[in-house]
Structures are given as C-alpha cells and as structure tokens.
Amino acid sequence: xxxxxxxxxxxxxxxxxxxxxxxxxxxxxxxxxxxxxxxxxxxxxxxxxxxxxxxxxxxxxxxxxxxxxxxxxxxxxxxxxxxxxxxxxxxxxxxxxxxxxxxxxxxxxxxxxxxxxxxxxxxxxxxxxxxxxxxxxxxxxxxxxxxxxxxxxxxxxxxxxxxxxxxxxxxxxxxxxxxxxxxxxxxxxxxxxxxxxxxxxxxxxxxxxxxxxxxxxxxxxxxxxxxxxxxxxxxxxxxxxxxxxxxxxxxxxxxxxxxxxxxxxxxxxxxxxxxxxxxxxxxxxxxxxxxxxxxxx
Amino acid sequence: xxxxxxxxxxxxxxxxxxxxxxxxxxxxxxxxxxxxxxxxxxxxxxxxxxxxxxxxxxxxxxxxxxxxxxxxxxxxxxxxxxxxxxxxxxxxxxxxxxxxxxxxxxxxxxxxxxxxxxxxxxxxxxxxxxxxxxxxxxxxxxxxxxxxxxxxxxxxxxxxxxxxxxxxxxxxxxxxxxxxxxxxxxxxxxxxxxxxxxxxxxxxxxxxxxxxxxxxxxxxxxxxxxxxxxxxxxxxxxxxxxxxxxxxxxxxxxxxxxxxxxxxxxxxxxxxxxxxxxxxxxxxxxxxxxxxxxxxxxxxxxxxxxxxxxxxxxxxxx
Numbered sequence: 001x002x003x004x005x006x007x008x009x010x011x012x013x014x015x016x017x018x019x020x021x022x023x024x025x026x027x028x029x030x031x032x033x034x035x036x037x038x039x040x041x042x043x044x045x046x047x048x049x050x051x052x053x054x055x056x057x058x059x060x061x062x063x064x065x066x067x068x069x070x071x072x073x074x075x076x077x078x079x080x081x082x083x084x085x086x087x088x089x090x091x092x093x094x095x096x097x098x099x100x101x102x103x104x105x106x107x108x109x110x111x112x113x114x115x116x117x118x119x120x121x122x123x124x125x126x127x128x129x130x131x132x133x134x135x136x137x138x139x140x141x142x143x144x145x146x147x148x149x150x151x152x153x154x155x156x157x158x159x160x161x162x163x164x165x166x167x168x169x170x171x172x173x174x175x176x177x178x179x180x181x182x183x184x185x186x187x188x189x190x191x192x193x194x195x196x197x198x199x200x201x202x203x204x205x206x207x208x209x210x211x212x213x214x215x216x217x218x219x220x221x222x223x224x225x226x227x228x229x230x231x232x233x234x235x236x237x238x239x240x241x242x243x244x245x246x247x248x249x250x251x252x253x254x255x256x257x258x259x260x261x262x263x264x265x266x267x268x269x270x271x272x273x274x275x276x277x278x279x280x281x282x283x284x285x286x287x288x289x290x291x292x293x294x295x296x297x
Numbered sequence: 298x299x300x301x302x303x304x305x306x307x308x309x310x311x312x313x314x315x316x317x318x319x320x321x322x323x324x325x326x327x328x329x330x331x332x333x334x335x336x337x338x339x340x341x342x343x344x345x346x347x348x349x350x351x352x353x354x355x356x357x358x359x360x361x362x363x364x365x366x367x368x369x370x371x372x373x374x375x376x377x378x379x380x381x382x383x384x385x386x387x388x389x390x391x392x393x394x395x396x397x398x399x400x401x402x403x404x405x406x407x408x409x410x411x412x413x414x415x416x417x418x419x420x421x422x423x424x425x426x427x428x429x430x431x432x433x434x435x436x437x438x439x440x441x442x443x444x445x446x447x448x449x450x451x452x453x454x455x456x457x458x459x460x461x462x463x464x465x466x467x468x469x470x471x472x473x474x475x476x477x478x479x480x481x482x483x484x485x486x487x488x489x490x491x492x493x494x495x496x497x498x499x500x501x502x503x504x505x506x507x508x509x510x511x512x513x514x515x516x517x518x519x520x521x522x523x524x525x526x527x528x529x530x531x532x533x534x535x536x537x538x539x540x541x542x543x544x545x546x547x548x549x550x551x552x553x554x555x556x557x558x559x560x561x562x563x564x565x566x567x568x569x570x571x572x573x574x575x576x577x578x579x580x581x582x583x584x585x586x587x588x589x590x591x592x593x594x595x596x597x598x599x600x601x602x603x604x605x606x607x608x609x610x611x612x613x614x615x
Contacts, residue, residue, distance in 0.1 A: 021411060025373060025448075026402040034396075117385050125372055127369070
C-alpha cells in the first residue's frame with residue numbers, strides 16, 4: 001500500500017489506508033438499547049459537564065430529599081412525625097416531577113429535530129418506532145429512578161427505625177409491590193405525556209413551556225370543571241388531571257382509607273385511576289408514533 | 298453483483314407532487330453521479346433507496362435487497378450523507394460518530410476505533426475532541442462524510458455533498474469522494490446539480506429531470522469529442538467567417554465571440570482555418586476540437602433547456 005500524504009487544514013497526515021470492518025454487526029436490538037442508554041445519559045446530562053447537569057441533578061435532589069428527611073424524622077421521633085407517606089408522597093412533590101419532565105423531555109425529543117440529526121438515526125439499523133420507544137423509555141426510566149428512590153427511602157426508614165430489622169422488613173414488605181406499581185405508573189404516565197408534547201416542536205424552550213403548561217392547565221381545567229359541573233359527570237372530571245389520576249392510583253394501591261383519601265370515596269373505585277393512567281400512556285404513545293411517521297424524511 | 302436497480306419506480310407525494318415517474322435503472326458498482334436541477338427528484342430517489350420513503354409505484358433493489366421490505370438490512374450496508382445540516386452542536390465529532398456507529402450495530406470498542414479512523418480519513422483527526430459548534434461548513438461536511446463511512450458500507454449515498462462549500466472545500470470533498478470510491482472499493486452514488494463536479498469524480502452518470510430518467514450511461518459518452526472545431530480570433534471574426542464560406546466551410550457563430558466549424562473526415566478544416574487566418578492576418582487564439590458538454594444532454598431532450606437553472610448556468614463559468 002502506498003503512503004499518500006493528505007493535505008488537511010491542520011497539516012500533512014500520512015494516510016495508512018482504509019481498513020474494512022469485518023467485526024460483528026449487532027443489529028437492531030443493540031442499536032435500540034444503545035440509544036436508550038444514550039438517552040438516559042442525556043436526561044441527566046452525564047458527561048456534559050457540571051453546568052449542564054445542574055438542573056436535572058437539582059430536580060432529582062428535590063424529588064428525593066423530602067423522603068430522606070422523612071426517613072430521618074421517622075427514625076428520631078419513632079414514627080411520630082409523618083409528613084410524607086407512601087401514598088401522599090407524589091402529590092406533595094408533584095411539581096418537581098412536572099418540572100423535571102418539562103426540563104428534560106425536550107432534550108430527548110426536540111434536539112434531534114432541531115439539529116435534523118433525526119434522519120441520520122432513521123438511515124441506520126433501526127425503525128422509526130424503535131427510535132421513538134428508545135427515547136420514551138429513556139425518560140420513563142429516568143422518572144422511575146426519581147419516583148421509586150424516595151419511596152424506597154421511606155421504606156428503608158420504616159425498616160431501619162426498628163430494632164428487629166428482619167421482623168420490620170417482613171412487616172413492611174407488603175408495601176413493595178404498591179411501591180413498584182405506583183412509581184411505575186407515575187413514570188409511565190408523565191414520561192410518555194411529556195415526550196409526546198415535546199416531540200411536536202423542534203424548539204426546546206417552546207417544548208419545555210408546552211409540557212409545563214400542559215401539567216398546569218390540566219390541573220386548573222380539571223378543578224374548574226369539577227366545581228362547575230353538576231350531575232353524574234362530575235366524578236370524571238378529576239381524570240383530566242394526570243396528577244389526580246396518579247394520586248388516586250397511589251391511594252388505591254397503598255390501600256389508603258377512603259375516609260381520609262382526597263381521591264377515593266364512596267362509589268369511587270380505584271380501578272378507574274388505573275384504567276385512566278393506562279389510557280394516558282396509550283394515547284401519548286400513539287400520538288408520538290403518529291408524529292414520527294410524518295417527520296424525518 | 299448488481300449495485301442498484303429500479304423498475305418503473307414512481308413516487309407521488311400525498312400533496313399530489315409527482316417526484317419520480319416510471320424510473321428504470323440498472324447500475325453496476327462504481328462511482329455514479331446523479332444530476333438534475335433542484336426538485337428533479339434526486340433526494341426522493343435517495344430516500345427510497347434508503348427505505349425511508351415507500352414508493353407509490355414500481356420497485357427498487359439495493360445490493361440485491363428490497364429497501365421497502367428489508368430496510369434494516371439495506372441500511373446496514375449503506376452510508377448516507379443528507380443534503381442539509383444534520384449535526385448536533387454540543388458534542389464532539391468523535392463522540393457523535395462513535396454513537397452513530399453503534400446505531401449501525403458496531404460494538405462500543407470498534408465504534409470508537411472506527412470513528413477515530415474515519416475522522417483521520419477526512420482530515421479531522423486533530424479536531425475530533427472539539428464540540429462541533431465551532432466547526433466550519435467544510436469541517437461539518439467532512440464529519441457528515443465520516444459518519445456515512447463509519448460502519449464500512451458497501452455503498453455511499455451522498456446527497457449534494459458539496460453544498461455550501463467554497464471552491465477549496467469543494468475540491469477537498471470531491472477528492473475525498475474520489476478516493477473513497479477508487480481506493481476503498483466502496484461504491485458511491487453522488488447527487489449534484491453541478492455537472493462539472495460529476496464529470497470530475499464519476500465514471501457513470503444518471504441524469505434525471507422532472508422525476509424522469511433522461512439518460513444513464515458511462516460518463517465518457519457524455520463528454521466524447523465531437524466533430525466540431527472551436528475557432529477564436531482576437532478580432533475579425535466576420536472576415537474569417539466570410540473567407541471560410543468562400544472556401545466551402547459553413548462556419549457558425551457560437552454566440553460567445555467564436556466560430557464553430559464542422560470537421561470533415563479529411564481534416565481539411567484545420568488547414569483552411571489556419572490559411573484563412575494567415576491570409577487575413579488575423580490573430581488566431583484558439584483552434585480546438587470541442588468536447589460534448591454534459592449540459593447538451595439536457596438541452597437535447599426537448600429542444601429548450603429544461604434544467605438551465607441557476608446551477609447549470611453557474612457551472613458554465615467555472
């Protein structure tokens with residue numbers, strides 16, 4: 001092979017020739033999981049320097065720290081001070097999750113549209129749907145970290161406050177499934193909704209405002225309708241606010257007494273919150289897939 | 298193996314625009330130029346070959362595979378350079394191309410290694426860890442070429458790779474494309490609205506216009522010598538023309554201050570032009586057999602120049 005000097009802007013480089021690649025080609029599943037991992041890193045802006053990571057990390061801390069304080073309080077006051085419970089945790093810090101989704105969904109969905117890098121993905125070893133699902137799952141998984149961690153900290157607080165750890169663990173272990181269910185539902189609903197809304201604009205600031213605006217407006221509209229509508233329809237109006245749905249779902253899976261629950265009540269079954277949550281997930285995913293059928297080519 | 302083929306390929310966009318119309322193609326591996334004015338259907342053809350668009354009629358095959366039914370298999374074997382900007386700004390070229398290589402199925406270690414290798418190939422080795430927001434248009438264009446090559450494709454689809462480049466950057470890009478095709482054994486389909494570029498790097502030409510195939514043939518056919526002599530004199534053009542007329546040669550004005558003289562088999566025209574210029578004492582500055590111009594190809598189609606758009610006019614000055 002002859003050495004051919006290639007003139008570049010930075011000087012002369014001796015090109016040692018082109019090497020063909022004959023290693024493994026791992027295909028679609030690998031491409032999708034790589035994109036998922038890349039998305040997860042992008043949500044927390046890992047590897048982008050401290051400045052870029054500041055907002056996601058501060059919001060993550062805001063989502064988790066109340067649980068840590070509660071766990072400490074449980075330990076020091078022997079369970080007397082209980083501001084945060086498993087079922088009311090989400091509702092009390094719901095705005096943190098709304099901010100987190102609004103801040104990070106545009107990074108996943110809008111950026112590739114703005115830079116038009118989307119077409120480079122679509123020209124590779126994955127389908128449109130794969131791209132969308134990898135991105136959405138990256139946000140869902142990120143939100144799941146933020147929703148499951150504080151509940152697990154509360155759980156640990158209950159267990160560690162006791163002297164007989166094993167007995168306390170067994171006594172508390174029936175809460176693990178509800179913890180998993182409620183934090184997953186939270187992550188799925190918020191993650192898919194935020195991604196769906198953000199995917200409709202390539203402008204990140206607009207996307208962030210739209211996601212946050214949606215969460216705020218849906219709450220307001222739901223409250224107004226609940227107050228103004230009379231008759232049988234009124235019990236359905238709270239389902240317009242995804243946070244009400246998630247709060248109701250949490251109360252239901254943790255078996256909160258309907259007498260003290262702000263969502264459950266006589267004649268209000270918790271199943272409706274589970275169904276409503278899944279409907280949100282399905283609708284948001286369908287909107288995403290429709291959106292991505294139209295763009296990128 | 299056959300590189301590309303198309304049969305009655307038709308693409309009608311939902312809005313009703315007919316982008317491709319009954320396109321038939323058979324192409325062997327090599328460096329292929331795809332020319333046509335803006336809107337002729339070049340990008341549409343490339344996207345169908347990538348499996349990104351589903352044709353509304355007909356079929357195509359790329360490396361023996363049908364892109365509308367086996368898009369992933371096709372895309373693993375081809376590299377694509379889009380015509381528009383498509384690079385993120387806040388990551389380094391090395392990280393971005395590594396990521397793209399993984400999207401084509403290369404394991405992390407190989408992806409990293411090949412990304413560095415491709416960036417060296419396009420002359421960006423030193424700049425590879427800088428974020429791309431500081432890159433010039435020429436550098437960005439070369440990153441786009443590197444990402445198209447990183448998974449070692451058998452075919453490159455380059456959509457207007459010289460768009461927006463200055464003359465030096467244009468030369469560099471064309472040289473890179475030529476080397477990729479000639480030395481690496483990778484087939485290239487390069488689209489351009491500038492015929493001169495195609496002429497410089499390609500050995501086969503496809504010309505499309507209004508979504509229809511105008512011609513597909515080896516480039517030599519388009520640029521073969523013609524039986525016409527181009528004659529230029531500093532002054533006295535009309536006198537020379539009259540002289541040649543009397544000598545029995547029907548010279549034509551070429552419209553640019555020169556004459557076109559038919560060259561007969563006996564080669565008499567050379568001598569006559571020389572004698573005429575000598576006798577009239579005119580300074581003869583050009584006496585040359587003309588080559589067929591790629592432009593003629595489009596003009597010949599239906600009398601008027603259907604694709605004499607800005608692109609082609611600019612090329613004549615180059």
